[in-house]
Amino acid sequence: MRKLRFTKMHGAGNDFIVIDGTTHDLSQLDSSLWHRLAHRQLGVGADQILLVEKSSKPGVDFKYRIFNADGGEVEQCGNGSRCFVRFVHEQGLSTKNEIQVEVAHTVLTLKRLHDDQVEVDMGQPIFNxxxxxxxxxxxxxxxxxxxxxxxxxxxxxxxxxxxxxxxxxxxxxxxxxxxxxxxxxxxxxxxxxxxxxxxxxxxxxxxxxxxxxxxxxxxxxxxxxxxxxxxxxxxxxxxxxxxxxxxxxxxxxxxxxxxxxxxxxxxxxxxxxxxSVMMTGPAQTVYHGEIDLDTL
Structure with a gap:
């Protein structure tokens, strides 16, 4: 059986399955599996799946990838970035309140505040x-x-x-x-x-x-x-x-x-x-779980 540990989280109701890819090899898992995992009746259920990975960039703490419920990979997720901060703290992956995170096309600065609030420097908006x-x-x-x-x-x-x-x-x-x-x-x-x-x-x-x-x-x-x-x-x-x-x-x-x-x-x-656009909002952990991927 292929077991996958995950954490269910949400940021203002936008819900995520968050997976630690820093200690587990997720390279064999593909978009069709993410689609099945995100299915609300047949899987765990989520709007997006977040994969936490090691960054190859100097001075950057982590990298994360985002997959929508249909299994397609996307570039950015603001609510997910706040959940990311809480996840790496709760999993003992970092003790830093301010974290540099690599996403598809940029590096975000994430800062954990009091009362489970997280401030995110979302970078510059693009108009071209x-x-x-x-x-x-x-x-x-x-x-x-x-x-x-x-x-x-x-x-x-x-x-x-x-x-x-x-x-x-x-x-x-x-x-x-x-x-x-x-x-x-x-x-x-x-x-x-x-x-x-x-x-x-x-x-x-x-x-x-x-x-x-x-x-x-x-x-x-x-x-x-x-x-x-x-x-x-x-x-x-x-x-x-x-x-x-x-x-x-x-x-x-x-x-x-x-x-x-x-x-x-x-x-x-x-x-x-x-x-840059600055965003502040909540991040909540719902539960931790484990699923047999062969059942999806």
Whole structure:
């Protein structure tokens, strides 16, 4: 039997299976297994799977990889990064409160605070369409303060399109639109259409934001390969950055998700060089377990 030890965790309701790859060889495990493991009826169940690994970069403490519930590997996960900090502390892998972690395209700085809160330097937001990646060819656009908005067609036959979207990457791509009422927003209808729209070569996370006031929003996100999640850390960062660039929000911003609250700070309005986005939020351990992989 092939036994795999894991920890079930969540960050504001965004739930993860976290696995220690620093002492175990996980190279023989593939995306189909991650998909089965994440299945909520037939496996453990999770939005994403996080693999903790050793980093090859000098001065960097760890590396971690992220797999969505469909088994596909993605670049970044804000809520997962907070859970990562708590995991390495609880597993005795590090005693440092501030940790440098390598992800797909960058190095994150993670800092454990009091009351199970974790602060993450999420790095600079990316706006260049090519780097997101996003192809705006043929799309109607308009300028709103420092943000370019796009009318994204969702159906060629009906002519329907998403409300004006802002496109930004936090290491993974996001399309953010403002809605008047989040509870009635067509997240489960438009979300899959936006996620798989051909303008996004690597698919996209679809964010739906309701502005409460200049320092508070509500947010729902339909994530690539996972569907709607209770919270999305990078989605919260992308939404706040977009709102600030549109002149609608002021840093810091409290983000209410269905799974909990996040605090996002970004002082990049009108800046020549975009500063890092700072995210603070909870990280909780749910339970530790072991599963026989041959049963999946």
């Amino acid at each position: 369409p090519t780097d997101i990646p996003f192809d705006p060819s043929g799309l109607t656009n308009k300028q709103e303060m420092h943000e370019t908005l796009y009318a994204l067609p969702l159906s060629q036959n009906s002519g329907a399109h998403a409300d004006w979207i802002a496109v930004v990457s936090m290491g993974n791509p996001h399309a953010v639109q403002i809605v008047e009422d989040l509870d009635s927003a067509p997240v489960l209808i438009d979300g899959p259409l936006i996620e798989s729209h051909p303008a996004f070569q690597k698919r996209v996370n679809a964010g739906f934001m309701q502005i409460i006031n200049r320092h508070e929003i509500k947010l729902r996100v339909y994530e690539r390969g996972a569907g709607e999640t209770l919270s999305c850390g990078t989605g919260a960062c992308a939404a706040v950055v977009s709102g600030i660039r549109r002149g609608l929000l002021d840093s810091p911003v409290r983000v209410q998700t269905r799974g909990g609250e996040l605090q996002i700070a970004w002082n990049g309005f009108g800046a020549q060089v975009a500063p």
